[in-house]
Amino acid sequence: MLLRLRVSLPDRPGGLGQVAKTLGALGADILQVIVLEREAGRAVDDFTVSWPGPVTAAEARDRLSAMPGVRVEGVWPTKEVPGSALDYDLLMHVAAEPARGFATLVDALPGLCGAEWSLAVADGAVRHASLAAPEKFELPQSPPRAITMDADELRLMLLPVLAAGLHVVVARQEGPVFHRAEVERAARIVDVVSKLAARAVV
Template identity: 80%
Template sequence: MLLRLRVSLPDQPGGLGRVAKVLGTLGADILQVTVLEREAGRAVDDFTVSWPGATSPGEVRDRFSAVPGVKVEGVWATREMPGSAPDYDLLMHVATEPARGLATLVDALPMLCGAEWSVAYCDGAVRHASLAAPDLIDLPEPPPRAATLDTEKLRLMLLPVVTHGLHVLVARAEGPVFHRAELERAVRIVDVVSTLAARARTPVIDPQNHG
């Protein structure tokens, strides 16, 4: 199974090696490392690993508890295959069929963001939902700018889509809170896709026939 581990560790030589050694003793194969943060002498990295058999977040944390300075912030299942380029695939789909750009974006964001589902909503009503979205959703008050929000059960990202006058909500029940690096990446993706989709709704005027 594919898992993503978010690990906070001292930003010093040998830090990644210690994490890799623990994962190796557990039989996990590291497929990808994503750097989220480097500041104040610490680093936050996401490890995508192939894990033999079933495991639990508690088991992973127990193994890392003996490593000085290392903290496991989250462990959750992922569907994103390392080496793939789902963000480029999304842009290609939208460029090919921009009229469906918003729906394509909502469908793609869960995989892109390591989440489980997403919806686009406006005026308290869902306009489009990804496949795994629940039937009943407590829609939060839309913020004026992109933000994260944590409830008792869910980690949320709220992303304004100014060109369409609505918001996209991205949710995951497992794993840690959304990191600011994840939020910034999602904002860039939404901006590009919404711009392409908005152009599809704008009529093209031939200047030779205008007037």
Template identity: 75%
Template sequence: MARVLGALGADILQVTVLERESGRAVDDFTVSWPGKTTPAAVLERLSAVPGVRVEGVWPTREVPGSAPDYDLLLHVAGEPARGFATLVDALPGLCGGEWALALADGVVRHASLAAPLIFELAALPPRPASHVDGERRLMVLPVSGTAMNLVVARSEGPPFHRAELDRAARIVEVVARLAARYEPVSD
């Protein structure tokens, strides 16, 4: 893939291995593509590579090499009473999503800028899960010991992978511990 991306003029900024099993790997490439191009054009060019299946192409706001999760945790440690609100605002950027919200007892408690103010899920999972709801790919993250679930959504790209769920779940766990003494999570 590196040779193909290079031949197409892309600069690889970061590679993340999302899954690896039975001689198969799922890798997430962050690339800089010269000139104006669309995700559809990139998808078409990469899909022509023999032996490669492209799950999705979408723009990202993530800056490779930065540590936004650490920045988030430092911010929450400095202001733990706003822990979940801060987390909900940061999750779309951390997870390649478009919006996030905190849902407790069927009520949206916190919502990022593009999130709906009313949201329902038929069943809330007991552990972090990826879910496809029509055109949306959802990541549902229960907050241990509470009635709260965090939901992250994206409409482009593949469903959230296990590696993405695990990373987000760890961040949620740390924020929950920092914020637990300051913010009620259910009525």
């Protein structure tokens, strides 16, 4: 089973090694570490691990949280294979078929963002939806810039595409709130896709 763990830990020599050692003792194989943030003496890291053993997400959270200064912000299943280049693959597909740009984007975003589903809304109607996305979705608000929010036990990322009159929504149920580094990455990808898709209209 592939899991992502978001861990906040003291940003000091050996801190990351202690977390890695604890994960190893639990039987986890660390496949990837992404540093999301380093400030005010703390770091926030996302670990992608393969967990073949019987350890539950709750047990992993308890063991890591027992380490001094360590906070587990989330443990959730992921389908993103470490080392894959899903963002590049997405952009190549959009460049090849720009007229399908937003549909391709919406299909790819759950895998890129460690989320359950995504969709694109315009004028109150769902225009594109990934697998598992609801058929109808009422946009809580129409932000002029990328934001995150909680709604109905979902963590949402709202990404405006003003030039196309769309809002892209990405939803995560099991994991933590989207980190600003995730939002910035997704917003850049949406911006590139919107520019490529615009070429198909010209």
